[in-house]
Amino acid sequence: MKRVIKYSLLSTGIAFIIIPLYLTFASSVKETSQITGNFFGIPNPFTWDNFQRVFADGVWTYFWNSTVITILSAILIVLVVPMGAFALVRNMTKNKSFKMIYFLLIIGIFVPFQVIMLPITRLMSDFNLLTIPGLIILYLTFSIPQSLFLYTGYIRAVVPIELDEAATIDGCNAFQTYFKVIFPVLKPMHATVLIINILWIWNDFLLPLLILNRRSSNWTLPLFQYNYQGQYFNDFGPSFASYVIGIVSILVVYLIFQKNIISGMTSGTVK
Amino acid sequence: MKKSFLSRHWGYLFLIIPIVLQTVFFLTPLIQGFFLSLTNYTGLTQNYDLVGFSNYTAVFSDSRFISSIRFTTLFTIVMIVGQITIGLGVGLLLNEKMPGRGFFRTTYFFPAVLSTVTVGLIFSQIFNYGIPQIGELFNIEFLQTNLLASASTAPWAVSFVALWQGVAMPIIIFLAGLQSIPTEILEAAKIDGATEVQTFFNIKLPYLLPSISIVFILALKSGLTAFDNIFALTGGGPQNSTTSLGLLVYNTAFTFNQAGYANAIAMILFLIIIIISIVQLHISSRFEV
Numbered sequence: 001m002k003r004v005i006k007y008s009l010l011s012t013g014i015a016f017i018i019i020p021l022y023l024t025f026a027s028s029v030k031e032t033s034q035i036t037g038n039f040f041g042i043p044n045p046f047t048w049d050n051f052q053r054v055f056a057d058g059v060w061t062y063f064w065n066s067t068v069i070t071i072l073s074a075i076l077i078v079l080v081v082p083m084g085a086f087a088l089v090r091n092m093t094k095n096k097s098f099k100m101i102y103f104l105l106i107i108g109i110f111v112p113f114q115v116i117m118l119p120i121t122r123l124m125s126d127f128n129l130l131t132i133p134g135l136i137i138l139y140l141t142f143s144i145p146q147s148l149f150l151y152t153g154y155i156r157a158v159v160p161i162e163l164d165e166a167a168t169i170d171g172c173n174a175f176q177t178y179f180k181v182i183f184p185v186l187k188p189m190h191a192t193v194l195i196i197n198i199l200w201i202w203n204d205f206l207l208p209l210l211i212l213n214r215r216s217s218n219w220t221l222p223l224f225q226y227n228y229q230g231q232y233f234n235d236f237g238p239s240f241a242s243y244v245i246g247i248v249s250i251l252v253v254y255l256i257f258q259k260n261i262i263s264g265m266t267s268g269t270v271k
Numbered sequence: 272m273k274k275s276f277l278s279r280h281w282g283y284l285f286l287i288i289p290i291v292l293q294t295v296f297f298l299t300p301l302i303q304g305f306f307l308s309l310t311n312y313t314g315l316t317q318n319y320d321l322v323g324f325s326n327y328t329a330v331f332s333d334s335r336f337i338s339s340i341r342f343t344t345l346f347t348i349v350m351i352v353g354q355i356t357i358g359l360g361v362g363l364l365l366n367e368k369m370p371g372r373g374f375f376r377t378t379y380f381f382p383a384v385l386s387t388v389t390v391g392l393i394f395s396q397i398f399n400y401g402i403p404q405i406g407e408l409f410n411i412e413f414l415q416t417n418l419l420a421s422a423s424t425a426p427w428a429v430s431f432v433a434l435w436q437g438v439a440m441p442i443i444i445f446l447a448g449l450q451s452i453p454t455e456i457l458e459a460a461k462i463d464g465a466t467e468v469q470t471f472f473n474i475k476l477p478y479l480l481p482s483i484s485i486v487f488i489l490a491l492k493s494g495l496t497a498f499d500n501i502f503a504l505t506g507g508g509p510q511n512s513t514t515s516l517g518l519l520v521y522n523t524a525f526t527f528n529q530a531g532y533a534n535a536i537a538m539i540l541f542l543i544i545i546i547i548s549i550v551q552l553h554i555s556s557r558f559e560v
Contacts, residue, residue, distance in 0.1 A: 003369075010364055014378050016435065023401060024393050039401040080288045087285035101286060105293055111301065112496045112544055114520040114537040118314065118530050119300035119307065141296040144289050174281030203386035205499045206521075222388045226503060229392050236396060246389050254384050255377075262380055266443050 028240040050241035062224035069132060070201045073139035077147055077197050082186050085151030086178060108145035121210045132218055135211045139201050147193045154189040195264035221246055307534045314530030326535035338511045339519040342426055347494030349430040350437060354490045358441025366449045383439035391503025394432040419505050422512035429504055429513045441486045448482035484555045516540045
């Protein structure tokens, strides 16, 4: 009896999650007249027209833009941030100026984005950086507080100083020590940082809206979805197809890396 | 032996890129943002005058700001209460070993990896075409219109969508918290004849306090700064009934062209978050031994 109650409660929750997703998939293969007439019905006639329309409207460009922005930002984050974190952990105890630097680098955790929203848009416009490279620079910058916080915590906890001392005795300079010895040891934290930042950047909306909205060839997938829905106000079949493309792409990644994603996202926010 | 330049200064070299980026793209706009909040800058022309703190005092007589505070408070409370109760409830249900648990866990977490704006767009369509059809079918009057189109129902509809996605993470956080409870303690309680309610309040709940505090802070921050999903669902309307503070800053700056004033609102939001964070740190340091 207890079991029955438990499963029915859990299944109700699952229905809440799955029904909107099912409706999105179903609507994407319906004609618009059927969406307005019978939103909950089974697709009849079944049609790929909406997908053909979205592809004709260039959804691949936006998918590609999102992919490039996400991957390049992620690579830069893992190249730049752990290096700084390592320098901070090793120097902070004996040198006060590194403590100051640490503070200035992670202060962003407490600052809501709205505080810098307008000045940063102006600044990027003045620098002629309302472009994809400009956006990547911003992702790298805004990833620093949280990623640095995670890396410094990890290095402090699991990377003993004896490791770099041994490398120095073997004749490594600071760069060699870092790249050959320290960077590989940080692998578990690289995974966490990559997951958090990739999901954030892939799904982000406000920054692309501020930086890339002016030129449609630069749009990311979420920005495209938003503008597309506005464009086809009375003809939303293709909009549903654009959501499905977004959902499916993330679903594939999610099903492959599920365990890492769940533990990475929760440990990233919890710490 | 004289030490090389590299061995003396490697620390700064390693940090040069983050320092430059943070200074140019974060600290500079942060200071500018504060400065602009003291001006009557419109965002359209380059000239502006210093107006002192008048932007800050102006908020108190601004009906848009007041209704935004009202909505943001409601929305944030719904987020906090909803995420803690639903997250804890589902977490407890999923805590025991049972068939299908992996599937439940995977599905319950999935909304967390979706784009918030996509979720907003999907639900705006569901509210527009889907829900009214249910209302007509079962003849339920209040469902027959678009719930997002009325100022009395829109805040609740928006909160529902935010919770739909927002409970995913708390479920996993609570589940992890529950699994950190040593099994010996739970078994001992069982042998002593403790009821499930007693076990929950006397053993599980104390262990879950850190998780509750984390979910509280996450929900609070996401509530106060909410933007994407509301932007996609209602754009802040109807009649500003769903304009969160985060959205108000955006609209004031880019729609109403009151950039200086928008920055003052952003600074107030910043201040609110600082105050709450300090209070929360004090409270949680008292709980954690």
